[in-house]
Amino acid sequence: xxxxxxxxxxxxxxxxxxxxxxxxxPRKPRIVAAAPVHWRARLYARVPHxxxxxxxxxxxxxxxxxxxLQEKRFIxxxxxxxDDDMRIAVAGLACLxxxxxxxxxxxxxxxxxxxxxxxxxxxxxxxxxxxxxxEPVEHLGESWQGDRVILSWADVQASLDGDEVNVVVHEFAHxxxxxxxxxxxxxxxxxxxxxxxxxxxxxxxxxRHRRPPVLDPYGAESPGEFFGVVTEAFFQRGPELRQHHPExxxxxxxxxxxDPAAHRLWQVQPQDPAAGPDGR
Numbered sequence: 001x002x003x004x005x006x007x008x009x010x011x012x013x014x015x016x017x018x019x020x021x022x023x024x025x026p027r028k029p030r031i032v033a034a035a036p037v038h039w040r041a042r043l044y045a046r047v048p049h050x051x052x053x054x055x056x057x058x059x060x061x062x063x064x065x066x067x068x069l070q071e072k073r074f075i076x077x078x079x080x081x082x083d084d085d086m087r088i089a090v091a092g093l094a095c096l097x098x099x100x101x102x103x104x105x106x107x108x109x110x111x112x113x114x115x116x117x118x119x120x121x122x123x124x125x126x127x128x129x130x131x132x133x134x135e136p137v138e139h140l141g142e143s144w145q146g147d148r149v150i151l152s153w154a155d156v157q158a159s160l161d162g163d164e165v166n167v168v169v170h171e172f173a174h175x176x177x178x179x180x181x182x183x184x185x186x187x188x189x190x191x192x193x194x195x196x197x198x199x200x201x202x203x204x205x206x207x208r209h210r211r212p213p214v215l216d217p218y219g220a221e222s223p224g225e226f227f228g229v230v231t232e233a234f235f236q237r238g239p240e241l242r243q244h245h246p247e248x249x250x251x252x253x254x255x256x257x258x259d260p261a262a263h264r265l266w267q268v269q270p271q272d273p274a275a276g277p278d279g280r
Contacts, residue, residue, distance in 0.1 A: 035069040036084035046085055047092035048160060048265040049235060052258045057099050064095040067105045072112055080116040080153060089156060090114075093168035096235065097176060099257045103188075106175050110147040117154040141167040143174035159236065162266035164216075166236050170228040177224055185223025187255070198251045199226065214240045235260055 036042065040062060044050050053061045068091040076082040090112055098105060118140045142150040149171050159166040176187035185203070186195055200223075206212055207220045214237055219229030233241045234252045238260030242249040253259050 031070045032073045035066050042088050043092045046089055064098055064105050065091045074112045077113050078115045082114050094172040113150040114153050118152045141171045143171040145178050164236050166232045169235050170232045173228045173231040185227040198247055202248045214244045
């Protein structure tokens, strides 16, 4: 059998290196829409959570929001007409997750699909005896491992009003998770040691807890869903999360570079002890 000449290996390696360099080289952002007029003022007036951003991080936050508004295509579904205030609200909430220097503005996401309210999708999960129901399942958000995030606008608005559920940060936490496909339930970071130890311990704690005081039991489904649920609790129920899960709160505070428990965004934190976990 004839072997390859050394020159052929060199040429192949050089070609592969050039291909990888082209694939991962920074590219000029793809602008699909203009940022709305007076979007900064509207951001701080429309999104209470923007008050969480400290002065030294506001330039970074506003840069990310502007890029999100320019680069992500919003599509109304189910008869919903998407307006600029809706775009600003989604961008403002999502970009709270990427205040770290050099964090990308959700590079996998190209489209945001907004429904007026919760929507139904075909059931795909088998039950305990292996059957898949014909009944559709109600969802308030979905994050695809690809190019889109799907949201219920009614639930986005509820999170702005102080509801315990924040579908935007939940689904975009999944997008952070998807940026590191070799892990589940972890965003991009250099050292996973502390993250893994705390999150694993708290995940198992939630699995054992029959009536958790802060975290949605839905988070016990998987490490990925746990990451989404604890991110919601961090932004919507910061004081309670800090009280009942101080180590978990500190982990998220360090990663997101925000301290929601130090702020009072709403006069009353709405709680409904009789409410069950929300479908997703």
